[in-house]
Amino acid sequence: MAIITAILLITALPLYVTFLGVYLPQSKYRQGLLFAVRLPEEALESAEIRRVRQRFNKQMAYVAIGMALLLAVLLVLLHKWVAYQMIGYVVWMIAGTIGMVMPFRRAFRDTLAAKRLHNWYVGPRNTVWSDLRVAQLKNERAAPMALFAVPAALSAGLIWLGYEQGIVVAGIAAAFLTAVLAALSLAVRASKTKVYSRNSEVNVALNQHFRRMWTYALWWVAVAENVHAWLAIRLALTYGEDMFGFWLTAFALFTLLPIGVFFYAHRNVRRTEREMLASDSQVIYSDDDEYWGNGFTYHNPKDRSLFVEKRVGIGMTINTGTLAGKIIVGGIIGVTVGILAFVLFLLVRSELTDPEMIVTPERVDIRYPMYNVQFDVADIEQLALVDDIPSGAKVNGEATERVARGHFRLKELGTSRLYVFKNQPPYIQIKLSDGYIFYNERDPQRTEQLYEQLRQYAASGHGEMSSAK
Amino acid sequence: MVISLEYDSEVPMYEQLCDQIIIGIATGQLAEGEKLPTVRQLARELGINVMTVNKAYARLRQEGYIVIDRRHGAMISPRADSGEVEQHAAKLKRQLRLLIAQASVKGIGRAQFQQLCSEIYSQMAIQN
Numbered sequence: 001m002a003i004i005t006a007i008l009l010i011t012a013l014p015l016y017v018t019f020l021g022v023y024l025p026q027s028k029y030r031q032g033l034l035f036a037v038r039l040p041e042e043a044l045e046s047a048e049i050r051r052v053r054q055r056f057n058k059q060m061a062y063v064a065i066g067m068a069l070l071l072a073v074l075l076v077l078l079h080k081w082v083a084y085q086m087i088g089y090v091v092w093m094i095a096g097t098i099g100m101v102m103p104f105r106r107a108f109r110d111t112l113a114a115k116r117l118h119n120w121y122v123g124p125r126n127t128v129w130s131d132l133r134v135a136q137l138k139n140e141r142a143a144p145m146a147l148f149a150v151p152a153a154l155s156a157g158l159i160w161l162g163y164e165q166g167i168v169v170a171g172i173a174a175a176f177l178t179a180v181l182a183a184l185s186l187a188v189r190a191s192k193t194k195v196y197s198r199n200s201e202v203n204v205a206l207n208q209h210f211r212r213m214w215t216y217a218l219w220w221v222a223v224a225e226n227v228h229a230w231l232a233i234r235l236a237l238t239y240g241e242d243m244f245g246f247w248l249t250a251f252a253l254f255t256l257l258p259i260g261v262f263f264y265a266h267r268n269v270r271r272t273e274r275e276m277l278a279s280d281s282q283v284i285y286s287d288d289d290e291y292w293g294n295g296f297t298y299h300n301p302k303d304r305s306l307f308v309e310k311r312v313g314i315g316m317t318i319n320t321g322t323l324a325g326k327i328i329v330g331g332i333i334g335v336t337v338g339i340l341a342f343v344l345f346l347l348v349r350s351e352l353t354d355p356e357m358i359v360t361p362e363r364v365d366i367r368y369p370m371y372n373v374q375f376d377v378a379d380i381e382q383l384a385l386v387d388d389i390p391s392g393a394k395v396n397g398e399a400t401e402r403v404a405r406g407h408f409r410l411k412e413l414g415t416s417r418l419y420v421f422k423n424q425p426p427y428i429q430i431k432l433s434d435g436y437i438f439y440n441e442r443d444p445q446r447t448e449q450l451y452e453q454l455r456q457y458a459a460s461g462h463g464e465m466s467s468a469k
Numbered sequence: 470m471v472i473s474l475e476y477d478s479e480v481p482m483y484e485q486l487c488d489q490i491i492i493g494i495a496t497g498q499l500a501e502g503e504k505l506p507t508v509r510q511l512a513r514e515l516g517i518n519v520m521t522v523n524k525a526y527a528r529l530r531q532e533g534y535i536v537i538d539r540r541h542g543a544m545i546s547p548r549a550d551s552g553e554v555e556q557h558a559a560k561l562k563r564q565l566r567l568l569i570a571q572a573s574v575k576g577i578g579r580a581q582f583q584q585l586c587s588e589i590y591s592q593m594a595i596q597n
Binding site for chain 2: 124126127128129130131132133134135136190192193195197198200203284286300302303304305
């Protein structure tokens with residue numbers, strides 16, 4: 001089963017759809033914005049703006065088709081070589097991000113240039129707005145922070161459950177995500193309010209609605225991610241069994257859930273804004289285009305607020321004009337690049353190096369980066385050459401279609417270390433006091449030779465040891 | 470009520486804030502006894518320094534437009550009683566003398582000055 005291919009596809013599709021969903025609608029004039037530039041309606045009639053829109057639509061069509069083809073090629077052609085498939089996937093993600101952003105960036109710049117040329121300014125510039133009543137009442141209807149006790153308790157339960165089953169990672173990841181979502185909820189509460197109208201009631205209603213939708217959306221996602229982590233544990237425990245397909249599907253569906261929840265919150269907020277402002281005669285427009293670099297990054301040193309609502313896409317973005325904003329954005333980029341580079345390095349190394357077993361009359365040494373193991377020949381409790389390895393789940397290491405290396409939990413045998421090429425029997429099975437080790441070479445004959453050597457050394461060491469073929 | 474501050478105005482931020490709150494009271498957008506945000510809340514909302522808002526509130530309090538209570542925070546003062554009106558009339562007279570002098574030097578005559586005053590009165594829809 002091409003699990004990696006399936007997982008890559010499951011993660012790539014939402015990414016692809018999200019990108020298209022975010023950038024394609026930018027060529028539509030909505031709430032006074034076109035390509036994230038505030039424009040008066042009459043500007044849409046100009047030939048320049050029409051050209052910009054046409055070019056953008058054409059470029060986006062090319063990018064969308066190109067990216068889909070590239071992904072298909074990547075997943076089909078490279079599915080045998082996991083490391084290269086992963087690298088290809090990362091390249092696809094980066095290329096896709098750039099490819100999707102470029103047409104938008106160009107359209108944004110051209111639109112802004114046309115706006116400056118024709119003086120299409122709407123509302124006052126360099127002005128900051130605030131509603132005195134909203135400042136006090138903004139969080140009255142938001143989800144109470146205490147609600148996060150529920151997902152926090154779920155995470156604690158998962159860590160405990162994982163501890164019993166030997167898979168703590170899922171619980172810790174859930175706890176971490178819960179903490180991140182709680183922090184985001186705090187950020188939404190603390191974020192700057194928006195002034196829509198001279199009418200305070202409209203401002204209070206819309207700002208409260210925005211906070212209510214987003215804080216509850218974040219809370220629901222925190223709960224859902226804990227269920228997701230529980231599904232991950234179930235999935236790991238049923239690896240290779242009949243129910244595996246069911247758990248994999250459930251797991252995959254939960255990957256999409258947060259996107260759905262956030263999308264719903266976003267749509268709901270925007271719809272309410274449209275409806276309320278349509279019947280309001282005192283709407284305020286202000287022009288802060290100059291602080292939106294590229295149309296989607298916010299840089300305003302005069303504004304001390306860290307989080308502002310996005311113009312393009314869903315949610316909030318960070319003000320890189322503040323020191324904290326610079327640190328956060330720099331940190332995120334640094335950590336992401338670091339993790340990606342590290343993971344890809346590990347993958348390539350494992351693709352290029354194979355485990356090696358060195359046998360001497362006294363000691364056995366299995367060498368494989370990060371998963372070295374050494375033991376005395378005298379410590380071998382049982383030695384056998386087997387044709388099958390019981391099914392099980394990876395605890396830590398690599399499990400691909402070709403190989404299984406690292407720490408695993410196997411049915412009936414429990415914790416084991418595997419250094420095997422899958423579907424290349426036989427396998428050397430070694431029982432030590434703290435678990436089993438499985439090892440084979442790519443070449444079955446080499447495996448048999450190694451086994452024979454081991455058996456001789458072990459037999460000369462102590463006669464009572466049981467061995468079997 | 471909605472406050473708008475201009476970043477590159479000649480008028481300092483704290484003064485812009487004071488002026489708008491006073492106008493807000495006069496036009497009835499801010500009612501007697503209505504609570505204002507805390508200094509911290511407002512500074513965060515406007516993305517400006519806490520000290521700026523603090524300065525504005527201190528001046529508004531000093532001039533009697535708002536009262537600051539340890540427990541309830543800042544709120545709009547009750548309307549002036551007759552004693553204060555007398556006092557303020559004297560202050561206003563001083564300020565107007567300067568304004569009228571400036572206006573006449575710049576060529577704005579009595580009729581035009583009075584015309585401007587009544588225009589502003591009707592625009593602001595001053596509440597009594």
